[in-house]
Amino acid sequence: MNTLSLPLPIPGLRLRPWAIQDTESFQKYAENLEIWRNMRDEFPCPCTHQDAERWIIQALHRADGLYLAIATDQEAIGSISLQIHDDIRRYSGVLSYWVSQPFWGQGIATAAIAGISDYGLGELNLVRIYAKVFSTNLGSIRALAKNGFEQEGYFRKGVYKEGQFVDQVVYAKVV
Template sequence: MAYFKTERLVLRPLQLKDAERVEELAKEYDVAKTTLNIPHPYPEGGAKEYIQRVTEAEKNGEIVCLAITQKENGTFIGIINIKEDLKHHRGELGYWIGKPYWGQGYCTEAVKALIPFSFQELKLNKLFATAFTANPGSWKVMEKSGLKYEGTLKQHVHRSGRYFDLAYYGLLKEDYLGEW
């Protein structure tokens, strides 16, 4: 299990004890609407089921999923993960932060902590992420973290009865090694 410490954060394995806090933060409509997979309204007990599914997927080498917590007090503030595609040596980065913690740089700090891990430990060739084009907070995290804009996927996803465009960002191992 991976642990990472940054200046202000500890990224640690997600645990069942996090379920109540996950539900508390994820039930906020403004958080759910920025993601593809967080339902709204958030179902009671849904976080426990999610954590159990993710834990099983981690055992199968399909994902690395970590709780984002504040270093000073251990407060759970969000989740970050990398879904691995071993066949193509790439990983899809996903993350969300609870609304009270938006705009404080926490997400960028967490993403930057996982980039070296994705190339050095997971041996990925590419790390990529997508965000709704209408969610500049998310794609700005990608830009600040060193991922490069590769294009817009038009009406690529369907959520809440509408189609949404996704901004697609990526970082190749060769570019990472050249930059760092």
């Protein structure tokens, strides 16, 4: 499934498969505590060249969904994935994404979420896409809400990050 390329409504931006050539931009943009603070601990920060390459190779070889770069014409500036469940949850997918900090506040996450969720609910025949976000990640919450995602759950002290418990919120879009 990782051959998909979707143009976004922002000129010069698209969702496309990761490429080994993206290693430098991945490393450059992933090397950011502000991004890592809203990600799982497994997200590489500090991020070495080897970490970036490994992350991209894993994305290229996964067969359980879409794992795409958010890219300009010059470089990858973020990532978005739609992991599709199996068995009794085979019509559901979980959404994950990040946009590099220099590109925050430009509607890029909102556009990327729209692109991949429209594709998932349309072409992949999913009926439910959801995302789990930290309650402190207000930009992500706004981007999901702009795309019609509604809050479904609130997990008090749902994750442990940087030595403290953080609430986690589940947002979903259901057709």
